[in-house]
Amino acid sequence: MEDQxxxxxxxxxxxxxxxxxxxNVCGHTLCESCVDLLFLKGSGSCPDCxxxxxxxNFRVQLYEDAAVEKEVDIRKRILRDFNKKEEDFATQxxxxxYLEEVEDIIFNLSNNIDxxxxxxxxxxxxxxxxxxxxxxxxxxxxxxxxLEELLEQEKLEQEEKRQEMAKLExxxxxxxxxxxxxxxxxxxxxxxxAKSIVQTFASNIQATKEELQVAPKATGFxxxxxxxxxxxxxxxPVPKIEEGPKYKYVxxxxxxEGPTPPNWKDLKSKGFLSNVRPTNDMDKAxxxxxxxxxxRALQEAMSCLYHNPKTHRKEQIAExx
Amino acid sequence: xxxxxxxxxxxxxTDEKEIAQLREQANAAYIVKHGxxxxxxxxxxxxLSCQEEESLLRYxxxxxxxFCKNFNPPMPKATAATSLHYFKRFYLRNSVMDYHPKxxxxxxxxxxxxxxxxxxxxxxxVANVNGDKEKCCNIIINNELLLMQQLDYHxxxxxxxxxxxxxxxxxxxxxxxxxNPDDLRPLIDExxxxxxxxxxVLIYAPSQIALAAILHAAxxxxxxxxxxxxxxxxxxxxxxxxxxAVKEIRMMVKGIPATISVETMKxxxxxxxxxxxxxNDPDSDIYKxxxxxxxxxxxxxxxxxxxxxxxxxxxxxxxxxLDQIFDQSICN
Numbered sequence: 001m002e003d004q005x006x007x008x009x010x011x012x013x014x015x016x017x018x019x020x021x022x023x024n025v026c027g028h029t030l031c032e033s034c035v036d037l038l039f040l041k042g043s044g045s046c047p048d049c050x051x052x053x054x055x056x057n058f059r060v061q062l063y064e065d066a067a068v069e070k071e072v073d074i075r076k077r078i079l080r081d082f083n084k085k086e087e088d089f090a091t092q093x094x095x096x097x098y099l100e101e102v103e104d105i106i107f108n109l110s111n112n113i114d115x116x117x118x119x120x121x122x123x124x125x126x127x128x129x130x131x132x133x134x135x136x137x138x139x140x141x142x143x144x145x146x147l148e149e150l151l152e153q154e155k156l157e158q159e160e161k162r163q164e165m166a167k168l169e170x171x172x173x174x175x176x177x178x179x180x181x182x183x184x185x186x187x188x189x190x191x192x193x194a195k196s197i198v199q200t201f202a203s204n205i206q207a208t209k210e211e212l213q214v215a216p217k218a219t220g221f222x223x224x225x226x227x228x229x230x231x232x233x234x235x236x237p238v239p240k241i242e243e244g245p246k247y248k249y250v251x252x253x254x255x256x257e258g259p260t261p262p263n264w265k266d267l268k269s270k271g272f273l274s275n276v277r278p279t280n281d282m283d284k285a286x287x288x289x290x291x292x293x294x295x296r297a298l299q300e301a302m303s304c305l306y307h308n309p310k311t312h313r314k315e316q317i318a319e320x321x
Numbered sequence: 322x323x324x325x326x327x328x329x330x331x332x333x334x335t336d337e338k339e340i341a342q343l344r345e346q347a348n349a350a351y352i353v354k355h356g357x358x359x360x361x362x363x364x365x366x367x368x369l370s371c372q373e374e375e376s377l378l379r380y381x382x383x384x385x386x387x388f389c390k391n392f393n394p395p396m397p398k399a400t401a402a403t404s405l406h407y408f409k410r411f412y413l414r415n416s417v418m419d420y421h422p423k424x425x426x427x428x429x430x431x432x433x434x435x436x437x438x439x440x441x442x443x444x445x446x447v448a449n450v451n452g453d454k455e456k457c458c459n460i461i462i463n464n465e466l467l468l469m470q471q472l473d474y475h476x477x478x479x480x481x482x483x484x485x486x487x488x489x490x491x492x493x494x495x496x497x498x499x500x501n502p503d504d505l506r507p508l509i510d511e512x513x514x515x516x517x518x519x520x521x522v523l524i525y526a527p528s529q530i531a532l533a534a535i536l537h538a539a540x541x542x543x544x545x546x547x548x549x550x551x552x553x554x555x556x557x558x559x560x561x562x563x564x565x566a567v568k569e570i571r572m573m574v575k576g577i578p579a580t581i582s583v584e585t586m587k588x589x590x591x592x593x594x595x596x597x598x599x600x601n602d603p604d605s606d607i608y609k610x611x612x613x614x615x616x617x618x619x620x621x622x623x624x625x626x627x628x629x630x631x632x633x634x635x636x637x638x639x640x641x642x643l644d645q646i647f648d649q650s651i652c653n
Binding site: 272275276306310 | 322324325330335479490528529
């Protein structure tokens with residue numbers, strides 16, 4: 001900090017806390033009061049390097065090292081013209097070469113190497129690429145405009161928020177005053193117990209405070225995108241399925257048209273299974289149980305045993321009618 | 322389940338008379354169609370009669386059984402039985418003169434192999450056929466759809482073999498006084514084989530046929546199953562009906578007429594050669610011509626569509642050119 005001093009009047013930040021160091025294109029610093037003094041006419045020469053300077057070009061020094069400041073300045077100026085982009089080059093190699101050239105120029109200018117030569121190079125480049133520069137400038141402008149608009153909007157919103165907050169605070173204060181007055185009025189004119197009156201007021205205030213503490217729901221991300229739209233369109237409401245009467249299981253019944261065959265239980269209890277070959281391990285592994293074909297054979301033996309060919313046709317006709 | 326099957330609904334008939342009637346109808350329909358220009362006497366001489374058709378069918382049924390027995394890999398009985406079912410059903414609606422039994426026979430067996438999940442490829446199948454294998458392949462493939470259509474696509478067949486197993490399990494469980502029910506098996510199998518030479522499968526339910534087979538086998542070995550049937554299996558009201566059915570089935574099996582001699586068979590074949598429908602004979606010129614025509618028809622229809630397409634495209638391009646000329650004239 002103590003290094004920050006004006007090279008002309010030797011004032012330091014320590015002695016003058018409001019010291020403002022300014023810098024110009026040459027990269028040499030001057031304090032604000034010296035600038036005022038030296039550039040009364042709007043232009044003059046730098047006390048260090050005697051380069052003619054304009055007052056409007058003075059700006060606040062951002063970096064401690066003035067050389068950096070100078071380089072930034074030069075870079076800004078150079079890049080205004082050397083504004084080609086990667087898309088403008090056919091190969092990566094060419095683009096890299098171009099970037100190197102730009103860096104060379106900036107380095108030369110900021111370190112005063114071959115200044116005349118370098119300036120010539122810049123001029124030549126400008127002449128050769130006049131159209132492209134113009135075009136890219138336009139593009140840049142567009143982009144910057146957009147960004148600026150965004151910033152502007154954000155600023156506006158912040159301003160609004162601040163105003164709202166201020167308003168709220170004002171109201172809160174007003175309310176407090178009102179409540180106090182009401183309390184005093186109550187104490188003055190009512191005939192009730194003073195303690196209980198104070199208590200009820202205190203509890204009222206507590207209640208309103210709690211109400212206020214419920215923060216308003218955030219409706220957007222910090223980036224300004226509203227998330228209410230996304231969340232509402234992200235999930236469709238689940239359609240409600242109308243529930244009819246509950247399903248009731250009715251066991252399948254079959255008319256065997258013959259003697260009733262045994263059922264699953266009978267197979268074991270009445271000993272049918274002991275008369276077929278037992279289920280072996282291999283069968284079990286494949287999910288096979290002897291009881292299934294056993295029952296099937298029995299069912300098929302009994303089914304339609306009462307079949308009567310003489311009446312069969314008549315029954316069919318009756319069925320179709 | 323048999324009670325709700327298509328077999329019970331559509332393919333069980335009242336008696337042998339009804340079946341004979343159906344066959345007569347098929348025979349008559351063919352004669353009317355192909356012999357309208359002949360006198361009555363000439364017709365009788367030229368075409369096969371119903372009896373002649375029947376004896377031919379019986380001959381072919383026997384050769385069908387032989388074919389199935391000698392089939393390699395060995396064919397399950399149910400598959401052979403199913404194919405016989407198909408064969409019988411097919412000739413209820415069609416005359417022997419319209420479709421030669423030897424072609425329908427192989428087709429029936431091949432279809433039965435598929436339906437009964439007896440997995441053989443067609444090459445494996447025709448390896449069992451004597452003669453031209455490739456021709457046989459073509460016959461099967463050409464006739465398979467026809468056969469299914471004539472069967473009304475009722476392909477599931479309930480055979481009496483499983484009911485026999487059911488009865489044997491039941492006898493062993495509920496009627497232990499019969500000592501060795503498995504001794505009956507050879508006789509049962511013999512009976513069932515004979516049953517398929519009759520029309521019993523077109524009249525009675527498979528369980529009834531199975532019961533008839535078991536009772537027949539029991540009476541042949543002098544085993545007594547009467548009390549099983551009367552006391553355990555059936556109630557008194559139903560008894561009469563079933564006993565009658567069993568009796569009828571056994572009568573039918575007993576009454577199988579003797580197979581015709583090879584000489585008469587050859588005579589009949591000669592007669593058939595003259596009166597058969599040449600359109601369905603793969604050896605005839607008409608059949609070959611028809612097949613070619615069918616292929617040609619496909620080509621022709623393809624050509625037609627192609628012509629149509631090219632025509633519409635050319636029209637379209639003409640329109641475009643006209644438009645262009647029109648535009649140009651306006652510009653000028």
